Amino acid sequence: MSAMRYVRMPIEVESPEEAGYATIAANLAESSMPDVTLGSGGLGLDVGLDTIVLGYGDHRGEPALRRMIAAEAATTPDAVLLTPGAAGALFIVQTALLGAGDHLVVVRPNYATNIETPRAIGCDVTHLDLSFDDAWRLDPDAVAAAITERTRVVSITTPHNPTGTVVEAGVVDAVSRTCAERGCVLLVDETYRDLAYGDPGPPAAALGPHVVSVSSLSKAYGLPGIRVGWIVCTDPALVELFLAAKEQTVICGSVLDEAVAADVYRRRHDLRRANVAAARAGLEVVRTWIAGVDALEWVEPAGGAVCFPRLADDAGVDAARFHQVLREDMRTWVGPGHWFEQPLRYFRVGFGWPPVAELQRGLANVEAAIAEAGRGRA
Numbered sequence: 557m558s559a560m561r562y563v564r565m566p567i568e569v570e571s572p573e574e575a576g577y578a579t580i581a582a583n584l585a586e587s588s589m590p591d592v593t594l595g596s597g598g599l600g601l602d603v604g605l606d607t608i609v610l611g612y613g614d615h616r617g618e619p620a621l622r623r624m625i626a627a628e629a630a631t632t633p634d635a636v637l638l639t640p641g642a643a644g645a646l647f648i649v650q651t652a653l654l655g656a657g658d659h660l661v662v663v664r665p666n667y668a669t670n671i672e673t674p675r676a677i678g679c680d681v682t683h684l685d686l687s688f689d690d691a692w693r694l695d696p697d698a699v700a701a702a703i704t705e706r707t708r709v710v711s712i713t714t715p716h717n718p719t720g721t722v723v724e725a726g727v728v729d730a731v732s733r734t735c736a737e738r739g740c741v742l743l744v745d746e747t748y749r750d751l752a753y754g755d756p757g758p759p760a761a762a763l764g765p766h767v768v769s770v771s772s773l774s775k776a777y778g779l780p781g782i783r784v785g786w787i788v789c790t791d792p793a794l795v796e797l798f799l800a801a802k803e804q805t806v807i808c809g810s811v812l813d814e815a816v817a818a819d820v821y822r823r824r825h826d827l828r829r830a831n832v833a834a835a836r837a838g839l840e841v842v843r844t845w846i847a848g849v850d851a852l853e854w855v856e857p858a859g860g861a862v863c864f865p866r867l868a869d870d871a872g873v874d875a876a877r878f879h880q881v882l883r884e885d886m887r888t889w890v891g892p893g894h895w896f897e898q899p900l901r902y903f904r905v906g907f908g909w910p911p912v913a914e915l916q917r918g919l920a921n922v923e924a925a926i927a928e929a930g931r932g933r934a
């Protein structure tokens with residue numbers, strides 16, 4: 557069979573936007589910062605929307621935006637290709653580099669597309685299963701051991717979705733060296749890079765021409781609706797390949813979206829400072845709350861706006877019932893484990909998107925649903 561085997565992913569089928577935001581009482585299922593409007597005070601956009609020429613844009617993407625992204629990785633704008641979100645970037649990279657018979661090593665859990673698109677392609681996949689009990693750490697030796705003669709891509713995500721853990725720079729370095737030695741591409745999904753709590757360092761693409769960084773404006777800047785993401789790679793042949801894939805699917809990006817994106821990205825340092833502070837304030841709310849809930853345990857995140865707690869083994873809570881009560885009776889959304897191919901005892905909590913009052917209400921509902929689902933069990 558040669559056609560792509562597309563299957564809709566639970567994280568998309570069950571997403572808040574598909575359910576309808578108005579049907580949700582407390583939304584802790586988002587992984588981004590609050591969505592902004594063009595008129596948001598914090599943004600103060602100055603893009604001259606009425607004078608933008610609505611012709612085809614630069615196929616690689618708006619040059620000023622590419623220059624700024626390139627500067628972050630100390631490279632040139634030819635190393636940057638704008639894409640329809642990070643999702644578009646991941647699709648381009650995966651379909652350009654992987655075919656039936658090729659092998660991919662990818663961490664799990666993960667943003668679902670990083671796992672599902674390779675499955676749709678039909679390539680061979682080794683999942684590197686991260687474990688709660690090991691604080692979701694990525695072991696560079698495990699990556700090296702998983703690589704075979706046919707491995708074309710190693711795919712990692714940092715800051716990580718759904719756990720919020722960050723792969724240390726030394727580990728990314730070690731994995732990058734292994735990939736260079738073994739002749740495979742290292743794909744680093746850095747969609748949450750601008751929400752790292754400390755200095756995120758340069759994009760991983762700065763490590764060498766075999767490294768492909770993917771990111772976007774969606775999460776850190778609350779702009780998922782303009783669909784602007786990018787690929788950074790210093791290998792011109794790979795960029796040319798990705799450009800061919802882009803031209804055959806969308807030719808160029810939306811000039812309106814890219815104009816807005818460039819204006820926002822110009823002010824990224826101020827916006828980033830404010831949004832990281834807001835994410836950390838949300839995290840503090842979760843930290844205080846979770847300390848008082850015996851039935852839960854977590855690995856504290858080090859970046860981003862999500863965490864991935866779990867119901868403790870000995871808490872005696874029926875996980876399926878917990879999710880049912882939470883969603884159906886309390887209209888409270890979290891990201892259940894099955895969105896990430898994990899057991900239902902795990903769930904993702906987004907603490908950057910809801911206003912604090914909604915976050916607190918949602919967390920109280922989580923606690924009430926745990927109590928309800930634990931009733932009558934040993």
Ligand SMILES: Cc1ncc(COP(=O)(O)O)c(C=O)c1O
Binds near residue numbers: 643748780
């Ligand atoms: C790790 C990761 N990568 C990529 C994406 C896709 O983001 P977008 O296409 O909105 O940029 C997401 C969205 O949840 C994500 O969590």
